[in-house]
Amino acid sequence: xxxxxxxxxxxxxILGAGPAGYVAALRAAQLGRSVTLVERSxxxxxxxxxxxxxxxxxxARFAAAKSTAEKFAASGMPAFSGRPDMAAFQKSRAAAVGIxxxxxxxxxxxxxxxxxxxxxxxxxxxxxxVEIGEESVRYFDFKDVVIATGSKATSLxxxxxxxxxxxxxxxxxxxxxVPAALLVVGNDYIALEIAVAYARLGSRVTxxxxxxxxxxxxxDLSAAAQRGAKTAGVDVVISSDxxxxxxxxxxxxxxxxxRPNLDQLDLQLAGLTxxxxxxxxxxxxxxxxxxxxxxxxxxGLPLAHRAMMQGxxxxxxxxxxxxxxxxxxxxxxxxxxxxxxxxxxTEVEAKGAGVEVSISRxxxxxxxxxxxxSSTSGFAKLVFAKDGGTxxxxxxxGPRSTELIAEMALAIEMGATAEDIALTVHAHPTFAExxxxxxxxxxxxxxxxxxxxxx
Numbered sequence: 018x019x020x021x022x023x024x025x026x027x028x029x030x031i032l033g034a035g036p037a038g039y040v041a042a043l044r045a046a047q048l049g050r051s052v053t054l055v056e057r058s059x060x061x062x063x064x065x066x067x068x069x070x071x072x073x074x075x076x077a078r079f080a081a082a083k084s085t086a087e088k089f090a091a092s093g094m095p096a097f098s099g100r101p102d103m104a105a106f107q108k109s110r111a112a113a114v115g116i117x118x119x120x121x122x123x124x125x126x127x128x129x130x131x132x133x134x135x136x137x138x139x140x141x142x143x144x145x146x147v148e149i150g151e152e153s154v155r156y157f158d159f160k161d162v163v164i165a166t167g168s169k170a171t172s173l174x175x176x177x178x179x180x181x182x183x184x185x186x187x188x189x190x191x192x193x194x195v196p197a198a199l200l201v202v203g204n205d206y207i208a209l210e211i212a213v214a215y216a217r218l219g220s221r222v223t224x225x226x227x228x229x230x231x232x233x234x235x236x237d238l239s240a241a242a243q244r245g246a247k248t249a250g251v252d253v254v255i256s257s258d259x260x261x262x263x264x265x266x267x268x269x270x271x272x273x274x275x276r277p278n279l280d281q282l283d284l285q286l287a288g289l290t291x292x293x294x295x296x297x298x299x300x301x302x303x304x305x306x307x308x309x310x311x312x313x314x315x316x317g318l319p320l321a322h323r324a325m326m327q328g329x330x331x332x333x334x335x336x337x338x339x340x341x342x343x344x345x346x347x348x349x350x351x352x353x354x355x356x357x358x359x360x361x362x363t364e365v366e367a368k369g370a371g372v373e374v375s376i377s378r379x380x381x382x383x384x385x386x387x388x389x390x391s392s393t394s395g396f397a398k399l400v401f402a403k404d405g406g407t408x409x410x411x412x413x414x415g416p417r418s419t420e421l422i423a424e425m426a427l428a429i430e431m432g433a434t435a436e437d438i439a440l441t442v443h444a445h446p447t448f449a450e451x452x453x454x455x456x457x458x459x460x461x462x463x464x465x466x467x468x469x470x471x472x
Contacts, residue, residue: 027053029335030159032137035063037312037324038165039121044332046128055147059134061121063167065321068187075110076190077210077352080217101218104193139287161307163331168275168313176271183269186211196220196268203272204230206351209242211270213353216250223252235363237398241414245354277314300341302331323347346429350419355395358422361410361429364400373403377459381415383466385446392416397451401459406434417448435459
């Protein structure tokens, strides 16, 4: 590999153009650094934009629209008829992804970020080699480097991906036909979203989980997710023996977690080590004085918005500003039936930390907007510190939960109390009122439910 070899200085070198990498590149460039961004696939936006967050939420919206039309048929809206046109959907999905990729690309160009397509690996403490095609390499000598190479889907040992019948989740977003039957294996939000979407679109879906759904969420949200999935038509199977299910015919989608893309970087040549897992970084996301790691390669939840915030923090630091990443108020959002969202501590986590808590819950059955939309199965559950009333966590199930959780993240970030939330006037009739009402429950003065809802 000699043709085209050359060595270039790189003020800031960022490996990976996903949500973490491209945001870090833009922020550092805004603050005056010269940035080189290396992306193996040639597509900016990473898994999130191209085959994860954006396509999956596009599918969830498409399936939810069909479900909503059917729900409102009883109220006078003509019912949806016929099978969904998945080929047309795929064109729409591709167009949406294309618009967003073009937008990020133009932002990088306008900021003066140099984008290089190729596979990167370290060849020294301050040098990276980028393989471009099969016959050319480029070397970059960097002052600062940011590792943001993302992650990839992993299969289960008993159900390895075969590219034909047993597939990784992203493949399920590409189908031009709704499968007659589908087995989804996994207990995380990815498995849940795919199962609910295809059940709504008309597939006979079995969701097989080795333990309760969403095991890292509040117990009440897990229960709501299981009930909602069944309402959407999903056959939920909680079983410790998933291998037997996988022997059945038909398509199988396995969501077995994600593994960081680090194996090909030759980290040892840069004096860096990892034991096959995630990097442990400090509050500035540093591994070493001039080495940073952000996004799915670092310890923490593999979420795009977390990665973006890490990118902002690192970009600020590279630009000479003081910054630190705080993970206490990272929201999580699930686009299934019902929508589910959470931020902060669960009841169990707070008690495990030795904090005495007050739990308040407001059911959507008592909410005007929910009754209007025939969506009364959800709730707002808030976790407050009993001493002082500070909000520690919020756990929402129901329409708009994925949007409403931002208010609760802000409340935690600002140290808001139950009194602060209860005294904030919320528009009526809206789903956001459930947050104000739940805070009033905590204070023992609810209007639309009985006081016994507090504990």
